Structures are given as structure tokens and as C-alpha cells.
Amino acid sequence: MAGSSPRRSEALALCFLVFLLVLPGVSGCGGTLTAPSGGPVTSPNYPANYGNSLNCEWLITVPAGSTIRLTFDSFDVEQDYDFLRIYDGDSASAAVLQELTGPQSVSPIVSTSNVMLLRFTSDNSEARQGFNFSYTSNNTYGMKK
Numbered sequence: 482m483a484g485s486s487p488r489r490s491e492a493l494a495l496c497f498l499v500f501l502l503v504l505p506g507v508s509g510c511g512g513t514l515t516a517p518s519g520g521p522v523t524s525p526n527y528p529a530n531y532g533n534s535l536n537c538e539w540l541i542t543v544p545a546g547s548t549i550r551l552t553f554d555s556f557d558v559e560q561d562y563d564f565l566r567i568y569d570g571d572s573a574s575a576a577v578l579q580e581l582t583g584p585q586s587v588s589p590i591v592s593t594s595n596v597m598l599l600r601f602t603s604d605n606s607e608a609r610q611g612f613n614f615s616y617t618s619n620n621t622y623g624m625k626k
């Protein structure tokens with residue numbers, strides 16, 4: 482029956498769309514961090530300017546019972562258009578610990594649990610140097626000397 486053909490192209494179109502949506506995350510932007518401490522982690526191209534229309538997510542998970550402390554060496558993104566949002570949990574529906582924009586000196590940010598999500602978004606024009614951060618957890622047990 483010819484009736485299956487439109488459905489197949491529909492499925493192909495859907496696959497293509499999913500591919501386009503997933504692609505930015507695959508191109509080396511963001512990541513999953515699971516060591517008790519880590520970094521420096523930088524925005525794409527750092528210390529050169531990051532790109533436009535980015536959506537990068539870093540998910541940090543440290544051993545249960547520990548908290549995460551983020552420290553920024555530098556921070557500069559386009560004021561009011563590009564943002565780094567830091568969530569107190571594993572998704573963007575968790576409480577926002579900080580919403581950072583513009584050039585600033587960022588004080589250490591501490592989570593309440595062992596999971597933290599960082600989401601960096603840039604709009605379609607203008608870019609800055611971005612940021613460079615590291616993190617530590619208070620889990621001395623898992624830390625190497």
C-alpha cells in the first residue's frame with residue numbers, strides 16, 4: 482500500500498529534526514562532570530570569544546552527601562543577552578542559584594546537594610571571552626592527594 486510512504490518521510494523528517502536539536506550538544510559544548518573536583522572548565526573557544534546561538538549544559542555530580550563549590554577565574558558574557566544560569570539540582574526546573582550576565586567578578590557559588598546544572602546560552606549576535614571555572618566538593622574521601 483502507498484499509504485506507508487508519507488509516514489516514512491514524516492519519520493525521516495522527525496529524525497532529521499532531532500539530529501539538528503542534538504547536534505549543538507554534541508559539538509563539544511558542555512559536558513558531564515563526575516569527579517569530586519574538576520576544572521578548569523571553559524566556555525567554547527576560551528580565551529577567544531564563544532560563538533553565537535549556543536546552548537551548553539554542564540552537569541556536575543559529586544558523591545552523595547557532598548556539596549559543590551564553584552569558583553570562577555574569569556567571567557564576561559554579553560550583558561543581558563547571554564547568560565549562565567546555575568541550578569541547584571539536575572535540571573532547569575531546580576531552583577536557580579545564580580543567573581550571571583555581563584562582565585563580573587563572581588563569588589564562589591555553593592550547591593545544597595551533590596548535583597548542579599550549569600546552562601550557558603548566547604543569542605545570535607555579539608560574543609565575549611566567556612568564562613573559566615573550577616569546582617570542588619567537600620568529599621575528602623574521594624579526593625586524590
Ligand SMILES: *[C@@H]1O[C@H](CO)[C@@H](O)[C@H](O)[C@H]1NC(C)=O
Pocket residue numbers: 546547548619620621
Ligand atoms: C558537606 O557540606 C554539607 C553542608 O555543610 C554537609 O551537610 C555535608 O555533611 C558535608 N559532607 C561531607 C562529606 O563533608
Ligand SMILES: *[C@@H]1O[C@H](CO)[C@@H](O)[C@H](O)[C@H]1NC(C)=O
Pocket residue numbers: 521523527528554613614
Ligand atoms: C583558567 O584559569 C586558570 C587560573 O587562572 C588558568 O590557569 C587556566 O589556564 C585557565 N584555563 C584556560 C583554558 O585558559
